[in-house]
Amino acid sequence: MLDHLAASGRRPVACILIPHYEIRLEVLRNPVWEGLPLALTDLAGESRRRIVDHNAEAAAQGVRVGMHAREIAGLAPEVTLLTPDPLYYAAQSTSILGRLYEISPRIEAGQSGATYIDLHGLKRHYARPVDACQALLGLVDPVLRPRIGLSVSKFAALVAAHRAEVGQVRQLGGKNLQRKLAGCSIDLLPVEPKIKERLRRFDLHTLGDLAGLSSSALLAQFGTDGQRIWELARGEDHAPFIPTEPVEPLIERVALPEASALYPTLLSGVYQLIARLLARPELRGRGLRKLRLGLRLEDQRSVEQMIDLKGAIRDERRLMAILAHRLQQIQIEGPVDELLLEVLEESPIHARQQALTATRRLREREQMQEAVRELTSRYGRSPLYHVVEIERWSSIPERRWGLIPFVPSTRPDH
């Protein structure tokens, strides 16, 4: 098998697969859930919540994807319903990717718990691709039940991973790939569910069924998706390997003094996050294009909002207005104890000519920034704070006002 991989002259690709990824991450966090029936819901409102994934134990009790969460109480009361914690999942994914970069610099984060690793050029470190795969497996917590598929393309590696046992490497050589894929279910095809549904209605259930058709028939029915699934069924995967850049995440977090679901309190946290991000040296002269605003709830759940900005924005007031608006749209189902803001995309901004009157303010601000830098180097952190209103009307005195670290504004007109 290994010889086939080498002889094919194609680059070996590994796929680490963690089925039921979010559920396994929840078990990693709460080991007492191991072996219990678990089902993950979506983030819809309490009454509209649906099941998006479940483990085998929950399936044995009749739980299926798409069911209403409220049905579960009557059908399978022993099933534990999990509310998604996307912030935790994102942090864990970053951590796992960070470890995999120890083996290969070319890693592509896939979907549904799949991660692809280009193993080309690792001969000096690992005699065989399978040795690199064993090393990759050793970097993932066994609680997550990882398995690896090894082949000559991403799709073939994904199929191999689905056939692998937990903690094992399964290889699918490049020779006669079409025949090896023939028995594979169309469920593994990287296309939308509605296309798979239509394929089933045509009585096409396996890749072998697809490979037996003409490409023009599939092209006529499904357009370019049809052409692509025909090629995949024949073992031809032309999808490029797109490595995920190993970048240091640009994240700021702020913990609230008391968990709160009140809009003004959360807004003061958001203001603090924006000010801190804009003050980071990595973002000097650069504007924000895409952000992730996350709220961690007191009960360990979290919600997040992706924010695509129209162009690169660095103006603090504009950012504040946009985020304040988006904050209002988030359905918050409990007190929040931490907020985070992550920059997902940024780019240079074109300099605008400053008004002459702004020069003095600019100098003052630079002096202030310098003062903060000196104080920080002397005391380890800046002893300068802003006083901000949090819940001025609160009957609990310590909740009325707060202190946030003073970050010199980056606004030219401030």
Added chain:
Amino acid sequence: MGPDSIRSLNAPRPLAVQATDRGAPRAVRLRGHHLTVKRILDVWRIDNDWWRPQPISRRYFLVELNNGLLQTLYQDLASGAWFMQHY
């Protein structure tokens, strides 16, 4: 609380208090001085967050101490501990 936190202003500070059998402050230890409560000017109670794991239940006293100082203190009714805090 780390540097990434919003810090509370006017956080309660623990205080050593001698109380009467009925739970009213009789004397306090303030900056190393033993001060008796001359009179209690006001009493009020706060109950909040009763829906959360750690509800807040406090009885506040505005007292005049024997050195003439006005001071607001409260007893945490869950733990019995005393604190001083401007209200």
